Amino acid sequence: xxxxxxxxxxxxxxxxxxxxxxxxxxxxxxxxxxxxxxxxxxxxxxxxxxxxxxxxxxxxxxxxxxxxxxxxxxxxxxxxxxxxxxxxxxxxxxxxxxxxxxxxxxxxxxxxxxxxxxxxxxxxxxxxxxxxxxxxxxxxxxxxxxxxxxxxxxxxxxxxxxxxxxxxxxxxxxxxxxxxxxxxxxxxxxxxxxxx
DNA sequence: AATTTAGGCAACCGCCTGATG
DNA sequence: GCATCAGGCGGTTGCCTAAAT
Numbered sequence: 001x002x003x004x005x006x007x008x009x010x011x012x013x014x015x016x017x018x019x020x021x022x023x024x025x026x027x028x029x030x031x032x033x034x035x036x037x038x039x040x041x042x043x044x045x046x047x048x049x050x051x052x053x054x055x056x057x058x059x060x061x062x063x064x065x066x067x068x069x070x071x072x073x074x075x076x077x078x079x080x081x082x083x084x085x086x087x088x089x090x091x092x093x094x095x096x097x098x099x100x101x102x103x104x105x106x107x108x109x110x111x112x113x114x115x116x117x118x119x120x121x122x123x124x125x126x127x128x129x130x131x132x133x134x135x136x137x138x139x140x141x142x143x144x145x146x147x148x149x150x151x152x153x154x155x156x157x158x159x160x161x162x163x164x165x166x167x168x169x170x171x172x173x174x175x176x177x178x179x180x181x182x183x184x185x186x187x188x189x190x191x192x193x194x195x196x
Numbered sequence: 197a198a199t200t201t202a203g204g205c206a207a208c209c210g211c212c213t214g215a216t217g
Numbered sequence: 218g219c220a221t222c223a224g225g226c227g228g229t230t231g232c233c234t235a236a237a238t
């Protein structure tokens with residue numbers, strides 16, 4: 001049974017101070033972040049590696065875009081979420097400067113509510129128009145896809161084939177977004193709807 | 197002005213995966 | 218094949234602040 005890194009004695013938890021931020025930034029700028037576990041010790045921070053990594057990726061990274069999400073970004077999140085579900089990191093990969101955590105928070109605090117509202121007004125949920133439509137057309141059940149396993153699908157299901165051959169009922173819009181997803185996904189080890 | 201409530205977001209937790217020995 | 222480690226991910230929590238009462 002390994003000890004979770006955060007349980008080590010003497011490690012600080014909770015909000016980061018400006019001083020800690022500065023230490024982390026200068027250390028990474030100087031030496032990079034080859035080994036997160038060793039970094040806090042090397043930098044002189046009383047934090048666990050995970051905490052440092054999270055702080056850097058979600059807040060301190062220089063290329064982070066802060067502020068409100070644009071309409072285009074919102075649309076992208078909504079569409080990708082319909083296609084791939086709660087794969088926040090995959091969605092974030094398509095929104096330069098945005099982090100998975102930020103997108104996840106934005107989803108839970110804004111978009112989810114909006115969708116639920118729309119769903120109530122329309123008497124169904126938004127997803128039913130796209131991915132669920134595809135599911136219905138191809139006999140697929142489940143609530144997500146892509147991953148080391150395809151949610152609710154046999155592991156050998158070729159989703160690309162399913163979508164393309166499934167039926168003309170599948171919306172062109174979904175196909176458009178699906179194509180964007182599979183053709184632009186680089187570095188995520190995903191190819192044609194499946195992780196390799 | 198004081199208190200309560202709700203929303204937003206940073207951070208933690210636990211699990212999973214891939215790499216390594 | 219098994220154990221361990223580090224990194225990564227998604228779910229969840231809890232704090233802070235603004236709005237409402």
